Amino acid sequence: MTRPEPVFEAPWHAQLFALTVHLNEAGRFDWPDWAARFSATLARHGLTRDLNGGDDYFTAWLETLETLLAEKGWAEAAAVAQIRDAWEAAYLRTPHGDPVSLDG
Amino acid sequence: MRVKALETILTEKGLIDPAALDEIIDTYENRIGPRNGAHVVARAWSNPAFRDALLTDATAVVSELGYYGRQGEHMVAVENTDEVHNMVVCTLCSCYPWPLLGIPPGWYKSDAYRARAVREPRKVLADFGVTLPEDTAVRVWDSTAEVRYLVIPQRPAGTEGMDEAALMDLVTRDSMIGAGLALKP
Structure with missing residues (x-):
């Protein structure tokens, strides 16, 4: 195969x-x-x-x-950039293995 | 992260349902793939009337089998014979028949493959381990959104008694874009 x-x-x-x-x-x-x-x-x-x-x-x-x-x-460039940065920050502050979330 | 941002914004606006995304990925990873095209080829090998119909109006024939949808339109089937080996390249995008072959591999979408297939198809075939007889012509088809090709590879020798299901296992994805041959039993 x-x-x-x-x-x-x-x-x-x-x-x-x-x-x-x-x-x-x-x-x-x-x-x-x-x-x-x-x-x-x-x-x-x-x-x-x-x-x-x-x-x-x-x-x-x-x-x-x-x-x-x-x-x-539906998704302006500035808004996308802002949310993207927020996700990046969320990934960086979340301890390894925990679920990543935008809240907090 | 940019994709994630788009998802977040569109979900908040109610424009998408995030659960649907996983469903779509599952469908394309597991249900839509070259097995569909192999089914078509195996039937063409087994059934001369089906083969003739496929060569005449491929889109109608494969639609009847349930293989239609996004990027499944404008299909043309080309048959490999002792005289000619058909090979397909993609000009830009949107030219790959998803319902029959699934998502194309990265190399198929690369500029290098396309350029070399047009310039030196025999060398590209050799890279795939395929050596054709000197007197077999190689024809390279440029696939577009208006014409999407399905190569019907040659039926291997020694498969006379095999049924459709067994034949399907011999039909690889690469053989249906002309970058390979059907497997020997």
């Missing part, structure tokens, strides 16, 4: 993938529009260097989704 390999190379790839598919399933945007935007981001990133198909691919994916959500007014 085929050699075993993970479907997603990193957990954040899977999370990002699922988030995007879920938003599409919920009718927040249609898939062809998404694909066109993502293609454009990949093409732009690929102008300056060879993309590796792993982190590079999902970094372009994330940038596309962030831009789309900001345009729709």
